[in-house]
Amino acid sequence: MKELMQVKGLLFRHSDTKRWLKKPEVFALGPIDLTVNRGETIAIIGENRAGKSLLAKMLVGAVAADEGEIYLSNVSYNAAKRKSTKSYNSSNDIRMIFQHSSEAMNPGITVGMILDEPLRLNTRLSEKERRSRIEETLRKVGLLRDHVYFYRHMLSDGQQQRVALARALVLQPKILVADEPFAALDPSIRSQTVNQLLTLQKELGLSFIFISHNLGIVRHIADKVIVMENGQIVESGKTETIFRWPQHAMTKKLIMAYQSLVPQQKLN
């Protein structure tokens, strides 16, 4: 397998200065080292406020880190420097699906315009090429060409999720980062989305990093699991290894909580 992305020493610090009668709040994330291979699925699990969403945002560059470097298909990106535009170089290889995908879409414009925006801002395609790219992407995620004329409110939950997926895929990325893509979905829509992602991954060779609380789905689709606690990666490894032989206390807690819900197989 080929290495697609390498993260070295990613660090984020947040500190509130001490004020009258108020304890200083210190939150540090990292240093985080991570490698992502081609076509690999990585799941990030952990409790609330462990810094999972922040890590995802830092990986795609939505939040600037304090230190660290990201290598994406052998190009180095300085994760820290975002202020001066000169040292800022962008890449279309990594894209993100946000936590509340339906709320992250502009309700005032059509799906076609939502998908057109990233293309207009990041590529030099002509209008015709953009148009055909959008239609191709919509077809890929299981929507129709006519959906470009739809507004957000005309679509159902599952379709909105597909549009969010299409918006991430329209730039033809190599890595997809998703923050709780399945949390707000109904069971039948959820398995449709899971199937969609699995087929897309097979077709396009996408790498997929996602955050989830649903350990059943994590176990089903992830190759590797990363467990986070208080901004640190406390354990990482192959999914089966993590689920069978958890080492760290946090991992044990999560897995035990999950196992206690799963019906044990009975001999009858």
Add this chain to the structure above:
Amino acid sequence: MPMLDIKNLTLEIDNGTSRVKALDKVDLTVNSGEIRALVGESGSGKSLIVSAISGALPPQFHITADRMSWNGESLLSMSTEQRREIMRRDIAVVFQNPITAMDPSATLGEQLEESIPDELVKGKWFWQRRQSRRKSAISTVHKVGIKHHRHYLNAYPHQIPTDIGQKFMIAMALISQPKLLIADDPTRGMETTTKTQVLKLLTRLNQTRSLSILFISHDLLAISSMAHTMTVLYCGQSVESGRMKMLRKRPLHPYTKALLDSAPSFRKDLPPKSILPNMDGIIPSLKHVPIGCRLGPRCPRAQKDCVITPAVRRIHDHTYSCHFPLHMEKL
């Protein structure tokens, strides 16, 4: 005898020109000391049932029911005061959206202390009573798993994270020591550890205080770990109902089977990264409900007869409504 007994509950919504049946002949019973799960996807009318039971429906909704009774008294024919009394003392509701269900202008502690019924407060003088209120508020908050009570009791609803809000709603429901707890998706979006904590708490209350619970959710994993009986709703129609064990072992309705299949945790034999079995299509909106069996257009076993609403059939305490259930292999 069932505590809460609902038979053929139909809820119609006036939309100017016509009436839409949002709930179509739903049956639901909760026996005392039982955990009944109500499962359905969004838009299936789960929350409407909660509002119908608690009497919080707007006037353009019309309820008709053959029977809707609480401990033998009909809820539909009693006066507003009587009904409010029951809702105050016997039934507690955990609403779906905790932050918006709370009073934004009062602290959580004030709201929690307000919901303690007078007869549960000990002491004769006001300072004793105040102390007793405070004490039971703190102990309830601890019970649902909130550690920093001092911080959260003085906070306003907008200052707290959602999962604390969810736990707080449960605390507010439990503090009046109800007989029936209606929990409308109490574990939505919770992380696994917190979820197990809440589920354990509810199970323990069910065992020690024989609290009946109507647990509404679409998280089948949570449901199957605690519920005794389950009712499956689809688009306002009750689809299948029976003991949890029976339903899991041998679902008779295609929709129940599809729901159970959609959770990969139930299936040990499923190879990783394989395609999950699922049902095509989406849940129809209320404007476009199909006639007859509402699952019809999505159902893999659907045939011509499915345009007629199937009658409820019963095998022991397992009821289902389908023309072509899964145990009748011949189509």
